Amino acid sequence: MKKSAFIAVVGRANVGKSSFVNRAVGEKVAIVSDKPQTTRTKIMGVLNREETQIVFIDTPGFHKPHNTLGENMMKAVGAGLSDVDAAVFMVEAVTRFKFDPDNLPPAELKLMEEIKKRKIPAILAVNKIDLLEDKAELLPIIEAYSRFLDFEAVVPFSAKNGDGADILVNELMSFAKESVHYFDDDTVTDQSERTMVAEMIREKLLRTLDNEVPHGIAIDLEQFFESDTREGEPILNVSAVIYCERESHKGIIIGKKGALLKKIGTLARKDIEEFYGIRVSLKLWVKVKENWRSMQGAIHGFGLD
Numbered sequence: 001m002k003k004s005a006f007i008a009v010v011g012r013a014n015v016g017k018s019s020f021v022n023r024a025v026g027e028k029v030a031i032v033s034d035k036p037q038t039t040r041t042k043i044m045g046v047l048n049r050e051e052t053q054i055v056f057i058d059t060p061g062f063h064k065p066h067n068t069l070g071e072n073m074m075k076a077v078g079a080g081l082s083d084v085d086a087a088v089f090m091v092e093a094v095t096r097f098k099f100d101p102d103n104l105p106p107a108e109l110k111l112m113e114e115i116k117k118r119k120i121p122a123i124l125a126v127n128k129i130d131l132l133e134d135k136a137e138l139l140p141i142i143e144a145y146s147r148f149l150d151f152e153a154v155v156p157f158s159a160k161n162g163d164g165a166d167i168l169v170n171e172l173m174s175f176a177k178e179s180v181h182y183f184d185d186d187t188v189t190d191q192s193e194r195t196m197v198a199e200m201i202r203e204k205l206l207r208t209l210d211n212e213v214p215h216g217i218a219i220d221l222e223q224f225f226e227s228d229t230r231e232g233e234p235i236l237n238v239s240a241v242i243y244c245e246r247e248s249h250k251g252i253i254i255g256k257k258g259a260l261l262k263k264i265g266t267l268a269r270k271d272i273e274e275f276y277g278i279r280v281s282l283k284l285w286v287k288v289k290e291n292w293r294s295m296q297g298a299i300h301g302f303g304l305d
């Protein structure tokens, strides 16, 4: 009997939502970095196990928006929570902030409120347990969140080393109901190939650059086509413009004598080559589009709404 479930994965930025979705699906469908607000849109990742299809909906980290892009990202979280069978509410066992059970971050409280209002069955997933010295540290965390929401289950796990991840996936399997499958069995994501490639490039920028610079970046893929080399080998030709918000950022991205841009290009090219299994020629340019994160038209142009 064919079954399926739609599962929203929500939580504050940087808790490991995308890392979990990638591990559950078994393929990299969403980019990951140590910078908050890595994920900008809702992204589907598909897992097929026997006759059951689980569609994970990875969402941007929940936060108070500071610009139009942020507002769109929060709309994506709302849309991600629409018509799902269950939600994974993800928190981290060891946070960069001091954990105070009586003062949970407002973003998390608001998100739990939203889940409650929509009457979505939710699982509390406590990620990053590999960082815990003592598992007993989990108790006050679980207790603090359970005060606000009646979770169907609580699963501590590590998206990094996989401990407990299967327990979480198995819990989610129980939400599957008899239904047609919405994706072909060999499909892993709803994103287009062009979007995946643009995201691979953005991931390298997020991982290489610091502070404000990577947050103001968007990628516009200009060329994306396959051809043959003179030796008759297939090659994928990709050219992309890296948009940033300031002239000073442009200089940082390019680096001394173009060294940083070259490094980013090499890292991205290797990733794209691995993904497609053929040679890739990647050309990158850097341009400035001031304040684009506050311009709906530009945001739309980048496919971020």
Ligand SMILES: Nc1nc2c(ncn2[C@@H]2O[C@H](COP(=O)(O)OP(=O)(O)OP(=O)(O)O)[C@@H](O)[C@H]2O)c(=O)[nH]1
Pocket (backbone or CB within 6 Å): 012, 013, 014, 015, 016, 017, 018, 019, 020, 031, 032, 033, 034, 035, 036, 037, 038, 039, 040, 059, 060, 061, 062, 127, 128, 129, 130, 131, 157, 158, 159, 160, 161
């Ligand atoms: N130690 C450890 N680090 C983890 C684990 N899971 C994720 N990380 C790291 O946490 C950081 C954020 O991971 P992401 O998967 O991008 O987090 P996210 O929740 O999708 O973040 P946003 O898209 O910004 O909301 C990355 O540096 C990951 O490598 C884990 O289980 N243990």
Ligand SMILES: [Mg+2]
Pocket (backbone or CB within 6 Å): 017, 018, 019, 030, 031, 038, 039, 058, 059, 060, 061
């Ligand atoms: Mg993410």
